[in-house]
Amino acid sequence: MDFKDLNAQATFTNKELEERRKYFEDLIKRRYFFNQGFEIYGGVAGLYDYGPPGCAIKNNLLKLWREHFILEEDMLEISSTCITPYPVFKASGHVDRFTDLMVKDVKNGAGHRADKLIEAFIEAKLSKKKLKPEEVKELEEIKQKVETFSAQQMHDVIQKLGIKSPDTGNELGFPEPFNLMFGTPIGPSGQLPGFLRPETAQGMFVNFNRLNEFNGGRIPFAAAQIGLGFRNEIAPRNGLYRVREFDMAEIEHFFDPKRPEHPKFKYVKDLKLPLLTAKSQEHGDGSVTQMTLEEAVKSGTVSNETHAYFIGRTFLFLVEAGVNQNNIRFRQHMSNEMAHYACDCWDAEIEFSHGFKECVGLANRSAFDLESHTKGSGVKLLAARRLPEPRKVTIIDITLDKKEIFKALKGDGNELTKLIEGYSDEQKAELMKKFETADSVEFDIKVKEVEKKVQLPKALISFKVSEQMQQEEKFVPYVIEPSFGVGRIFSAILEHSFRMRDEKRTFFHLPPKISPIKCSILPVISHEKYNDAIHKLKVGLTKVGVSSKVDDTGHAIGRRYARTDELGIPFGITIDNDTLVDDSVTLREILTTKQIRIPINDVFRVVSDLADGLITWDSVLAKYPLFKPNASEEN
Incomplete structure (x- = not known):
């Protein structure tokens, strides 16, 4: 492996990522970026803890996300509870449809996620056996589309390929839906x-x-x-990629469906991105098309300008955060894999050592969620648009005799009143028409998952009709949702930032904004005569908002450079005897390992500007004299 060439390039092939993976995983473990949760008890699949450098990188990633989206786009940030009552997820569709297909070992009952089991079997078969070209083609097609298969299709594939339980070799049962939500009673009674x-x-x-x-x-x-977020994954795998507890960063952009244009689309419209369309996957060869976002909207490839705008902004964020731009693609969901709430969806997929994987979902959720919660809660979730001209409209107000309704229908009365109070103007008019010719009207309600029919007497409902001039009209907004898997992006950044000087000296070349610590402070040897200079540097860097780490252990300076490199610290300040004479230090950059001589009073501003991306290392090299360390000090 040519480490020098790999360090210089900005993009890695899947093979190169695989070749470096064992060194990458060793560094992650040694320097405690993250590890499996409850390790001393044997660990629990799908649960991970972040160590000090990992926690700092994650926090810096979220800080950048806030700046890139919340601050720049004037978004409204909230924080809602993790525990959610049953009716909310019943209304949203998650109770009935938030599932993966699971197959069980027919003898011991162990569960496996059906699509991932098929994928793993195919990968193993393709890597170990010599197959005919038509067999390879068939297996690759199955692997590409397996996530879209129905239960029957997955069962047929399992039977055809002879897939058994990977742990025991036993037969597998028919795929059954498994709900991924963790259930929990709320309160001591357990009734909610x-x-x-x-x-x-x-x-x-x-x-x-x-x-x-x-x-x-x-x-x-x-x-x-x-x-x-929490998902009771059937088959957690690939480190932080598929876990049971994870950080999410989500946006819900509410807009008028009659005005899907975005005022800032002009700033991203010329971005040319790799798009893997549903049509290419379903009817073509699965090839990626390079297309500008403007072309994607005009051709109908992407649903509208607002959707395309967030695809562009997502791409720019990922690249700024440290993901290699040539290892990113956007894949459109096929019709048979679309989430129950989406009418169009694109995934930002990033190439890992284990292939392209979804890291951001960008869904056009239309009005699904607001309509569902209006129906489920009885509270209207509407916005208003100004009319070009005022217009006269008929208003129907309904009054319900709730006391008598509850008395007559008991528990069913609450569901009935909630249903009627959620009616639209059109539904109110239709109901009033029914009562004009009937003494009672039958309603379909659902109480605790049981469907019922109830009668409402005419005497318990009244209608008041009036006319008024309307300046605006109500509507249900549509929603574009970019949903970011923080742990997945974190993993991609680390894989793409991993570098090797040789098999023993490995490090992370992270964007300074993402780095866990921006600068190290290293006296050339451990001696108390350097303490005042260390203190001055530490205080000065802190005042300009630059995090720093002092390493004044007795190890050789080259060894300490290597230790800070392993943490992805981009810059290192070295204190030596010249510092005591002229109040200057050396400043080192992680990738090139080049050093300059710079006055202490300048170094605070320079490191701050480098960390914020306001200046480049090349511009610093052009301004300050290059410092040549002794052979014993070189990394």
Whole structure:
């Protein structure tokens, strides 16, 4: 392996990522970026803890996300609870449809996620056996589309390929849906069921009216939330990629479906991105098309300008965070894999050592969620648009005799009143027409998952009709949702930033904004005569907002450079005897290992500007004299 060439390039092939993986994993473990949770008890699959450098990198990643999206786009950030009552996820569709297909070992009952089991079997078969070209083609097609298969299709593939339980070699049962949400009772009685949220999105939908009011009733606007999500994954795998507890950063951009244009689309319209369309996957060869976002919108490839705008902004964020731009593609969901809430969806997929994987979902959720929660809660979640001209409209107000309804229908009365109070103007008019010719009307309601028919007597409902001039009309906003898997992006950044000087000296070349610590302070030897200079540097760097780490252990300076490199610290300040004479230090950059001589009074501003991306290392090299360390000090 040519380490020098690998360090210089900006893109890695899948093979190169695989070749470096064992060195990468060794560094992650040795320097405690993250590890499996409850390690001393044997660990638990799908649960991970972040160590000090990993925690710092994750926090810097989230800081950049806030700056890139929340601050630049004037988004409204909220923080909602992780525990969510049952009715919310019943209304959202998660109770019925948030599932993966699972197959069980027919003898011991061990569960396996069906699509991942098939994928792993195919990967092993392709790597170990000599197959005919037509067999390879068939297996690769199955692997590409397996996530879209129905239960029957997956069962047929398992039978055809002769796939057995990987642990025992036993037969596998028929694929069955497994709900991924963690259930939990709320309160000591256990009578209020709930779930740990699998996404943060619902907290923004149920608070839509408050957010809309806070924003002065102006549409479009975006809400954002960073927080934990929980999914009881059948088959956690690939480190932080598929876990059971994870950080999410989600945006819900609410807009008028009659005005899907975005005022800032012009700033991203010329971005040419690799798009893997649904059509290419379903009817073509699965090839990626390079296309500008403007071309994608005009051709109907992407649903609208607002959707395309967030695809572009997501790409720019990933690149700024340290993901190699040539290892990113955007894949459109095929019709048979679309989430229950989406009418169009694109994934930002990043290439890892184990292939391209979804890290950001960008869904057009249309009005699904706000309509679902209106129906489920009985509270209207609406926005308003100004009319070009005032118009006269008929208003129907319904009054229900709730006391008598509850008395007559008992527990069913609450569901009935909630249903009627959620009616649209058209539904109110239709109901009034029914009561004009009937003494009672039958309604279909659902109480605790049981469907019922109830009768409402005419005497318990009244209608008041009036006319008024309307300046605006109500509508249900549509939603574009970019959903970021923080741990997945974190993993991609580390893989793409990993470098090797040789097999023993490995390090991370991270963007300074993402680095866990921006600068190291290294006296050339450990001696008390350098303490005042260390103190001055530490205080000065802290005042300009630059994090730093002092390493004054007795190890050789070259060894200490290597230790700070392993943590991805981009810059190192070295104190030597000249520092005591002329108040200057050397400043070293991690990738090139070049050093300059610079006055202490200059170094604070220079390191701060380098860390913020305001200047480049090349510009610093051009301004300050190059310093040549002794052979014993070289890294």
